[in-house]
Amino acid sequence: MLPAMKQPLGIKQVAEAAGVSITTVSHALNGKGRLTEGTRQHVRDVAERLGYRPNATARNLAGGRTGLIGLAVAQTFEGRFAVSDFAYYSQLMSATTTAAMDAGYALVLASGADAGAWRSIGLDGVIVVDPVRGDPLSREFHAQGIPFVTTGRVPDSDDGHWVDNDHRAGTRAILDHLAARGAQRVALLASPPVTSYAIDARDSYEQWCAEHHQEPLVAEAHDDLTEGSGFEATGKLLRRRRPPDAVYATLDRLALGVLLAAKARGLSVPRELLVAGCTDSDAGKWARPSLTALALDPEEIGRAALAMVVGLIEGTDPDPANVLVATRILPRGSTRRRVLARRAHARA
Amino acid sequence: MLPAMKQPLGIKQVAEAAGVSITTVSHALNGKGRLTEGTRQHVRDVAERLGYRPNATARNLAGGRTGLIGLAVAQTFEGRFAVSDFAYYSQLMSATTTAAMDAGYALVLASGADAGAWRSIGLDGVIVVDPVRGDPLSREFHAQGIPFVTTGRVPDSDDGHWVDNDHRAGTRAILDHLAARGAQRVALLASPPVTSYAIDARDSYEQWCAEHHQEPLVAEAHDDLTEGSGFEATGKLLRRRRPPDAVYATLDRLALGVLLAAKARGLSVPRELLVAGCTDSDAGKWARPSLTALALDPEEIGRAALAMVVGLIEGTDPDPANVLVATRILPRGSTRRRVLARRAHARA
DNA sequence: CACTATTGCAAAAACGTTTTTGCGTTGTCA
DNA sequence: TGACAACGCAAAAACGTTTTTGCAATAGTG
Numbered sequence: 001m002l003p004a005m006k007q008p009l010g011i012k013q014v015a016e017a018a019g020v021s022i023t024t025v026s027h028a029l030n031g032k033g034r035l036t037e038g039t040r041q042h043v044r045d046v047a048e049r050l051g052y053r054p055n056a057t058a059r060n061l062a063g064g065r066t067g068l069i070g071l072a073v074a075q076t077f078e079g080r081f082a083v084s085d086f087a088y089y090s091q092l093m094s095a096t097t098t099a100a101m102d103a104g105y106a107l108v109l110a111s112g113a114d115a116g117a118w119r120s121i122g123l124d125g126v127i128v129v130d131p132v133r134g135d136p137l138s139r140e141f142h143a144q145g146i147p148f149v150t151t152g153r154v155p156d157s158d159d160g161h162w163v164d165n166d167h168r169a170g171t172r173a174i175l176d177h178l179a180a181r182g183a184q185r186v187a188l189l190a191s192p193p194v195t196s197y198a199i200d201a202r203d204s205y206e207q208w209c210a211e212h213h214q215e216p217l218v219a220e221a222h223d224d225l226t227e228g229s230g231f232e233a234t235g236k237l238l239r240r241r242r243p244p245d246a247v248y249a250t251l252d253r254l255a256l257g258v259l260l261a262a263k264a265r266g267l268s269v270p271r272e273l274l275v276a277g278c279t280d281s282d283a284g285k286w287a288r289p290s291l292t293a294l295a296l297d298p299e300e301i302g303r304a305a306l307a308m309v310v311g312l313i314e315g316t317d318p319d320p321a322n323v324l325v326a327t328r329i330l331p332r333g334s335t336r337r338r339v340l341a342r343r344a345h346a347r348a
Numbered sequence: 349m350l351p352a353m354k355q356p357l358g359i360k361q362v363a364e365a366a367g368v369s370i371t372t373v374s375h376a377l378n379g380k381g382r383l384t385e386g387t388r389q390h391v392r393d394v395a396e397r398l399g400y401r402p403n404a405t406a407r408n409l410a411g412g413r414t415g416l417i418g419l420a421v422a423q424t425f426e427g428r429f430a431v432s433d434f435a436y437y438s439q440l441m442s443a444t445t446t447a448a449m450d451a452g453y454a455l456v457l458a459s460g461a462d463a464g465a466w467r468s469i470g471l472d473g474v475i476v477v478d479p480v481r482g483d484p485l486s487r488e489f490h491a492q493g494i495p496f497v498t499t500g501r502v503p504d505s506d507d508g509h510w511v512d513n514d515h516r517a518g519t520r521a522i523l524d525h526l527a528a529r530g531a532q533r534v535a536l537l538a539s540p541p542v543t544s545y546a547i548d549a550r551d552s553y554e555q556w557c558a559e560h561h562q563e564p565l566v567a568e569a570h571d572d573l574t575e576g577s578g579f580e581a582t583g584k585l586l587r588r589r590r591p592p593d594a595v596y597a598t599l600d601r602l603a604l605g606v607l608l609a610a611k612a613r614g615l616s617v618p619r620e621l622l623v624a625g626c627t628d629s630d631a632g633k634w635a636r637p638s639l640t641a642l643a644l645d646p647e648e649i650g651r652a653a654l655a656m657v658v659g660l661i662e663g664t665d666p667d668p669a670n671v672l673v674a675t676r677i678l679p680r681g682s683t684r685r686r687v688l689a690r691r692a693h694a695r696a
Numbered sequence: 697c698a699c700t701a702t703t704g705c706a707a708a709a710a711c712g713t714t715t716t717t718g719c720g721t722t723g724t725c726a
Numbered sequence: 727t728g729a730c731a732a733c734g735c736a737a738a739a740a741c742g743t744t745t746t747t748g749c750a751a752t753a754g755t756g
Contacts, residue, residue, distance in 0.1 A: 011712065011713065020736085021736045023737075026714060027714090030714080035735075036733090055409075055470065055711085056467070056468055057405060057408045057712080058712030058714085060405045060713090061711085061741050062712080062714040063713080066404075082442060083438065084442040093441075093457075094430060101465055108416070108454050109441075109455045110445065111445070120404055144401055282629070282630055283631060286632075288634075358741095368706085369707075370744095371705075371706060371708095374743070375745095380745085381745095387704080404743095405742080406742030406743035406744085407743050408711095409710095409744090411744065412711075
């Protein structure tokens with residue numbers, strides 16, 4: 001079968017084959033203009049027979065929109081688009097993609113590593129995930145006049161459109177949970193305060209400590225935000241003269257590191273140390289003891305952010321400009337204090 | 349600050365401000381044409397000062413490319429883009445995104461649920477993940493003449509460009525591993541044979557059984573491919589008159605279901621039942637006993653697929669048209685048979 | 697010094713649509 | 727039957743770039 005001299009199949013060819021003008025073809029296929037149903041159907045048939053697909057780029061140029069929404073993860077690690085490293089990101093991305101499709105948009109992915117890479121893509125709007133202080137991505141999109149919504153707030157700047165987990169309430173709730181399970185001295189294992197969630201957790205923690213007459217005890221995970229960092233940071237906490245009897249880690253992977261560190265030092269969880277982490281994940285569910293989590297709702301975050309950015313794009317100014325998504329506590333083994341254990345603790 | 353009457357900032361405005369033609373602006377910014385270095389720099393300065401960003405859509409229309417590569421997951425569940433449900437997909441997607449950025453492309457995501465959604469996006473190429481039998485997505489892209497690469501082969505059609513895990517070799521290796529740990533009667537817990545990996549695993553298993561004079565024992569996970577399905581299917585296996593003493597599940601989540609089922613029946617893993625799963629995941633690492641896995645390499649798959657589709661796009665016909673990526677076995681607790689256990693088994 | 701290359705830039709044609717405008721033709725009503 | 731609206735479609739102008747072509751002015755050559 002000789003491949004026919006591949007002449008481009010455009011609206012012009014369809015018009016010719018159907019014996020009408022390109023205007024009529026466009027109108028017929030898009031349901032616009034004034035055409036007899038007969039003409040409309042005829043054109044549709046011809047287009048179908050020829051297998052015509054309108055050129056998306058040309059359509060975008062004429063229509064002034066691309067149907068693309070960007071999803072940029074601001075917090076990257078060594079330039080990699082490390083979505084798979086955190087279940088939260090995976091779920092957020094997945095739900096956002098589904099929501100975007102439902103709204104007639106497609107999602108374009110990239111890391112925030114270089115803002116320039118975004119320049120060559122025509123985006124109708126953008127969702128910036130976990131913006132950092134003085135976020136370059138947000139600046140870029142603002143400069144370009146592209147509507148954008150952030151997931152998490154831009155630190156030191158409360159304006160703009162954003163969707164966020166209610167970290168303040170959540171942090172207080174999980175600290176209350178730990179206290180209710182007998183914790184007398186809760187430490188915070190936190191990521192560096194470059195994102196709003198890290199800042200919120202820290203602030204709430206300190207406030208909570210003040211209210212509960214506890215001395216704040218904060219360890220910061222350096223390097224990456226993995227189990228290794230959590231392990232290391234926990235080591236320092238436990239070597240203190242007055243070690244904590246509970247740790248709340250602001251990320252599940254850090255919390256898993258706490259479990260490992262406890263095990264390495266022969267500390268029993270939850271008997272001698274209560275552990276809770278933020279963000280639920282499979283790993284936490286399967287760990288032994290299973291990890292009590294402050295569950296965020298990345299899927300709702302994604303859906304809300306998408307709805308908001310679509311609102312911005314399509315002109316219906318979203319009101320309110322900010323959305324807080326509720327969190328909930330999933331109590332599991334790592335904070336399950338048995339009667340026996342409680343007595344043992346009381347003696348200590 | 350009154351917002352200035354927002355006149356569009358295009359190449360025309362830059363040309364006017366710089367006192368040159370739009371041709372010169374285009375040439376200056378793209379490093380083409382014949383211009384004095386002075387002119388070139390002058391135009392660049394003006395463009396910079398005005399904050400000019402070329403319109404991506406127009407550029408695409410003129411240039412005939414969009415810089416977009418689609419990533420379509422063919423196997424969807426109830427229309428959702430369920431990337432986050434499987435670590436394999438998350439990692440594949442993440443690595444592919446990074447690779448795409450490095451190659452100067454951006455990745456567009458969508459589920460394979462409706463092939464039509466892809467029509468309105470101008471894609472230079474597509475990666476179809478885990479195509480199913482008679483894959484509608486592949487058909488669509490083939491019809492549109494868009495270069496595409498599949499990750500996993502299209503069942504019943506070995507042609508086309510594809511990248512795949514070496515499931516045949518991997519399956520044999522993991523079965524050998526189980527046999528070496530004392531398994532006498534290995535069952536296969538498989539997903540429905542709609543994708544090439546499911547088919548490959550099944551074929552290899554049956555072949556291996558024939559060679560090792562074992563009666564094949566296949567259970568199929570219905571409904572979804574989650575722990576629940578694995579649990580249920582395992583129940584049926586274990587209720588047989590001659591139950592298996594080892595199970596290989598073609599998906600990690602199914603394998604986790606096997607662990608749960610064993611626990612529910614009071615069967616000790618690995619002493620009384622060996623368990624292995626395909627694809628490594630955090631959950632498997634943290635499970636107790638930890639799950640022996642046939643680790644795939646989604647990141648390499650993603651990178652290879654991306655390189656291949658870029659090759660197709662840019663005309664350098666990729667040779668070979670097919671790539672097999674090696675797998676490796678990660679032996680963990682679920683197949684760790686101790687001396688004592690082996691003796692117990694020998695007696696049984 | 698005449699003739700040809702080369703240089704530096706501008707004009708214009710593409711890219712493939714959508715949308716606005718325009719213009720005959722037909723139908724309606726007084 | 728004439729005026730006017732409604733109808734059915736075509737022509738042409740956008741959309742904002744890139745790329746090809748063209749044309750002076752300058753430099754190089756015999």
